Amino acid sequence: MAVSAPWSRRLAAQPRFSDNPFSLGVASGDPWPNSVVLWTRLAPQPLEGGGMPTVDVEIRYRVATDDRMQRVILDETVIAMPELAHSVRVVAGGLEPARDYWYQFHVANESSPVGRTRTAPAAGTALSQLRFAYVSCQHYETGYFTGYKHLVEDAPDFVVHLGDYIYEGAASPLGPRPERVIVRQHNSSEIVTLTDYRNRYALYRSDPNLQAAHAACPWIVTWDDHEVDNNWAGTVPQDPGEQNPTEFLIRRMAAFQAYYEHMPLRAFPVPRGALELDLRLYRRFQFGDLVQMHVLDTRQYRSAQPCLGGFPSEPDCDERQDLSLSVTGKRQEEWLLSQLDQSSARWNVIAQQIWFGQFDFAAGAPRAFNNDSWDGYIHQRQRILDFLDQRRPSNPVVISGDWHSYCVQNLKKDFDDPGSETLATEFAGTSLSSACPWASQVEANLDENPHVRFFDGNRRGYVLCQVRPQLWQTDFRVVSDPLEPENTSIDTLASFVVEDGQAGAQEA
Numbered sequence: 001m002a003v004s005a006p007w008s009r010r011l012a013a014q015p016r017f018s019d020n021p022f023s024l025g026v027a028s029g030d031p032w033p034n035s036v037v038l039w040t041r042l043a044p045q046p047l048e049g050g051g052m053p054t055v056d057v058e059i060r061y062r063v064a065t066d067d068r069m070q071r072v073i074l075d076e077t078v079i080a081m082p083e084l085a086h087s088v089r090v091v092a093g094g095l096e097p098a099r100d101y102w103y104q105f106h107v108a109n110e111s112s113p114v115g116r117t118r119t120a121p122a123a124g125t126a127l128s129q130l131r132f133a134y135v136s137c138q139h140y141e142t143g144y145f146t147g148y149k150h151l152v153e154d155a156p157d158f159v160v161h162l163g164d165y166i167y168e169g170a171a172s173p174l175g176p177r178p179e180r181v182i183v184r185q186h187n188s189s190e191i192v193t194l195t196d197y198r199n200r201y202a203l204y205r206s207d208p209n210l211q212a213a214h215a216a217c218p219w220i221v222t223w224d225d226h227e228v229d230n231n232w233a234g235t236v237p238q239d240p241g242e243q244n245p246t247e248f249l250i251r252r253m254a255a256f257q258a259y260y261e262h263m264p265l266r267a268f269p270v271p272r273g274a275l276e277l278d279l280r281l282y283r284r285f286q287f288g289d290l291v292q293m294h295v296l297d298t299r300q301y302r303s304a305q306p307c308l309g310g311f312p313s314e315p316d317c318d319e320r321q322d323l324s325l326s327v328t329g330k331r332q333e334e335w336l337l338s339q340l341d342q343s344s345a346r347w348n349v350i351a352q353q354i355w356f357g358q359f360d361f362a363a364g365a366p367r368a369f370n371n372d373s374w375d376g377y378i379h380q381r382q383r384i385l386d387f388l389d390q391r392r393p394s395n396p397v398v399i400s401g402d403w404h405s406y407c408v409q410n411l412k413k414d415f416d417d418p419g420s421e422t423l424a425t426e427f428a429g430t431s432l433s434s435a436c437p438w439a440s441q442v443e444a445n446l447d448e449n450p451h452v453r454f455f456d457g458n459r460r461g462y463v464l465c466q467v468r469p470q471l472w473q474t475d476f477r478v479v480s481d482p483l484e485p486e487n488t489s490i491d492t493l494a495s496f497v498v499e500d501g502q503a504g505a506q507e508a
């Protein structure tokens with residue numbers, strides 16, 4: 001991320017491009033009442049490092065109140081730098097709350113597609129309804145992103161991405177594999193360098209359905225593990241024996257930078273020591289007096305998973321009792337609890353990656369858990385549940401991804417006592433395209449977990465939420481066939497509601 005002194009930099013006045021420089025489209029994100037982030041990246045050869053000369057390039061952007069870009073309210077320029085792969089993000093300010101805007105970037109004689117975005121309703125003002133969608137886990141190889149086509153038709157106010165935006169693995173052979181079908185391929189071996197990560201983001205972002213979804217409304221993003229390395233935790237890689245700690249830190253820096261370069265984020269990476277970047281993804285959004293959303297980062301500050309990390313679960317072990325284990329780190333936990341405590345919103349959403357509720361994967365003793373989820377961090381989870389019990393923030397709802405399956409859980413004061421009070425409700429969304437080979441192991445143990453109200457691991461799609469003061473509704477949207485590139489249809493597999501003041505899900 002070294003930036004040379006400004007007097008030595010070269011600015012291309014009239015750059016020429018070998019191909020369309022806006023091949024990766026446009027995006028917007030982090031909606032606040034008066035501002036939103038606008039994003040693009042110049043990449044005439046997106047899969048080969050971008051194909052841009054190593055000079056600064058001036059990009060013009062315009063924001064309008066109509067989709068034909070006639071009533072322009074902002075017309076300014078920004079510099080795209082080679083150090084950030086000619087990606088730019090602009091905080092478009094001075095906007096009005098709860099309103100649609102359109103935006104477009106221009107460079108030389110080229111223009112980007114027009115994107116639509118929307119500001120958040122002013123915090124604290126009366127809001128009768130909010131509609132948003134959330135997605136997670138979009139493995140490029142195991143399905144097409146047609147879910148996004150249907151999501152755009154559903155026209156949510158915004159999209160939340162809960163992680164696994166890319167997968168880091170090598171290209172797989174096409175065709176049926178054990179427990180999955182490979183319909184299209186990754187563009188390299190496992191990604192490690194900054195160039196690798198950039199090319200992988202470019203591959204994913206080249207997907208027309210994903211691009212259209214970014215251009216349709218603002219996104220709020222956070223990551224899970226595959227944006228860096230499967231099951232990484234803090235500064236610990238998936239296979240500590242195979243990657244030395246320094247190599248992993250260098251890889252993690254590359255992954256953080258590439259994520260930043262491709263997401264419409266307000267946050268930016270800050271150096272923390274010689275080999276560490278900090279990218280603060282945990283943050284809060286307010287939507288009128290109706291919803292306060294707390295977005296968590298359950299990877300960057302996490303202590304390593306207890307026990308052996310057996311997949312998808314392993315027998316209970318003493319290490320799980322370690323009081324010091326944390327998914328979020330102490331600072332983020334304190335931040336979350338204080339935000340919840342101060343919130344005056346009717347619904348308080350905790351948007352994060354991994355299953356929050358307990359899930360026992362074994363009939364009888366010993367019990368078995370997935371220690372990459374909150375089940376590996378039981379004391380921290382109990383602290384949060386105890387907080388909900390004692391401080392009673394209004395209507396807590398947890399939304400999660402990661403496990404490639406729909407799951408509705410009543411979050412209990414004590415998961416081992418089915419009669420104990422339900423303190424919050426969790427809606428885990430299925431993957432957009434990633435496979436779920438462990439679905440049958442979950443299904444076989446549903447009886448062990450009576451607080452689980454619904455499970456389906458066989459469908460791909462996204463979740464649509466309609467929030468009103470008296471009622472929260474969650475629709476599990478499913479694509480007819482994720483292996484089909486076109487002509488798919490969308491359906492609702494199940495709908496659940498939560499009533500104001502009454503934690504726990506009811507079938508709609």
Ligand SMILES: [Fe+2]
Binds near residue numbers: 138164226403404434
């Ligand atoms: Fe995933």
